């Protein structure tokens with residue numbers, strides 16, 4: 001991550017909120033994708049994605065993930081979270097097009113993306129942090145919302161602090177610096193009649209070499225060319 005992150009709110013033509021809070025930082029771009037683009041992307045991703053409902057381990061309990069997911073990225077972007085080991089599906093033209101826009105706005109590079117489909121208000125995601133070792137220290141994660149508006153909550157791990165945003169169709173929330181280490185986040189269920197929502201979190205997965213500096217020879221299967 002460059003020292004100039006987060007990027008200044010200049011010349012994007014978008015409504016941009018700079019988010020500076022205790023032990024974290026981010027930027028919220030309202031309608032990073034226009035309503036027409038978002039509708040097209042929502043339909044395309046809904047149709048093109050091979051959705052799965054994996055069994056995940058949360059707080060030592062195995063449960064069916066409360067949303068559907070898919071993992072795409074460079075072949076080296078193997079990601080483990082909540083007891084899952086995800087091998088990436090290849091990039092699609094739709095995802096590559098989105099990545100181009102996201103990288104330009106977020107001023108960061110991404111080699112993978114987690115897609116989540118919240119089918120209705122009963123789909124959700126429990127409190128967690130995206131702080132797995134392969135994300136490196138202080139990861140920049142860019143999160144795109146398409147479709148229904150849902151609440152997104154942040155809670156500090158050590159202090160009685162809570163923040164909340166309504167993430168709407170086309171919005172892009174980028175969180176960086178120490179946010180993932182010091183805060184948990186959560187998408188709660190809602191009783192409101194809401195339609196489907198697709199969320200995409202673009203991430204950079206670091207190679208195995210950086211995770212295991214003590215190995216003589218890192219396993220070649222998941223070696224990443226030197227990038228950090």
Ligand SMILES: O=C(O)CCC(=O)C(=O)O
Pocket residue numbers: 114116125130143152167185186187199201
């Ligand atoms: O759906 C969202 O807005 C957040 C997704 C999320 O928390 C995650 O995939 O780690």
